[in-house]
Amino acid sequence: MANYFWVVGTDTDVGKTIATTILMRYFQTKGEVLPYKPVQTGLIEEGGLTYYGDTQFYRSFSEMELDEQNINSYSFKEPASPHYAARLEGATIDEKRILQHIERLKSQYDYVICEGAGGLYVPLDEKRNYYFHHLIKETQMPVVLVTRTTLGTINHTLLTIEALRAKGIPIAGIVCNAFEGTELEVDNVTTIRQATGLPLILIPKLENTADLKEIQLEGADEFFERLRSL
Template sequence: MQHFWVVGTDTDVGKTIVTTLLMYQLQRQGLEITPFKPVQTGEVYDNGHSYYADTAMYEKFSLQALNENHINGYSFREAASPHFAAQLEGQQIDVEDILRRIQFLQESYDAVICEGAGGLFVPLDIKHGTTLLDVIVSSKLPVVLVTRTSLGTINHTLLTMEALNSRQIDVLGIVFNGDTGSMMEQDNINTILQYHPLPYAIIPQLQNISQLMNIDITHTTLFERLHGYETRSNGFTG
């Protein structure tokens, strides 16, 4: 078992859904798993209660008690790029602090799943020009790439893969999220895999987030790569 990042081709592509699902599936294997969101933005207010959607989802579906100090580095109220959301609160994101936290967590858990924010080039520290991609490189951890199945995904995915490959980052596999089963989506998936024949899993479009727990990806080539045992099929199809 190894530690890894979950990164996306864009914002709202489903990184938190995938992070939560991988956490849940790996915990079911008896492993001590923690998700870690270095930076989250966009505080949610609901009936007088405030929370952050990403870490709240981790806590809702985790099979193990999560340490609140281990699942998040920085939280900012504004739903904006991390560097701007930090500026609004008079703060600056300390990238070295994030890397120290990741190293500490690696020593404490069987696996740490670090969830990115937005796409690869989201700025974290504009003063020093540091992006999420720079942090991933410095962490020396591989990634799982989350992408859409809808129109436009081929270009976005291939561009993201080019950026990862140019930095010599190991890509463990691809998660195709939000599949509705159309012919176009299947062709999009096949085309991307033609360019990058990596382990993968397909997650169908969810009508309700609670459906996430009905998805089993343990028999996909992606989970095989993550967990290290043989699977019986190439991808989850619904």
């Protein structure tokens, strides 16, 4: 099995963190797992506490304690694209630091799930035209693509799949998030499945985040069979 892989999205707020957390919980039944967010932005201040939403979400639903030093490399306060959030703090993002971090994690854990930021063309360093897809390519790890089920998802999903394939990045499968079962969504999912030939998992829309613990992944068998083959 491809024990180390990326979770990337067609866009921001598409459900990458939810998908990463569900996959984390799945693999925690099989070994030591670490979800890793190389770059996170958007410091949250609430009730006298400060935290970053994505990594806090991992910790909230993990079945085992997560090492805070391992789950992230860069954190910036502004909820913005990584390159801009970094610039506001006079910082730059060094992909070598991230790549070294990932290699270290691979030597420590049975499974490492790396979550992207936004979509493939989110800049990490605009001066060098270095985007997230460059980082993914350098890791030589496959991708799990998270997409919406609503109007517009066919175009966004197929464009992202085309970009990944053009760059020679292997794709394990697609996770369609926040599925409510409408006729439009069913047709969108069917069209994406037929057009890509990739296995697909449906995550239902969560009325409450606590419901995440009860999710049964439809289509998981075919999905994880492909992941094992990469």
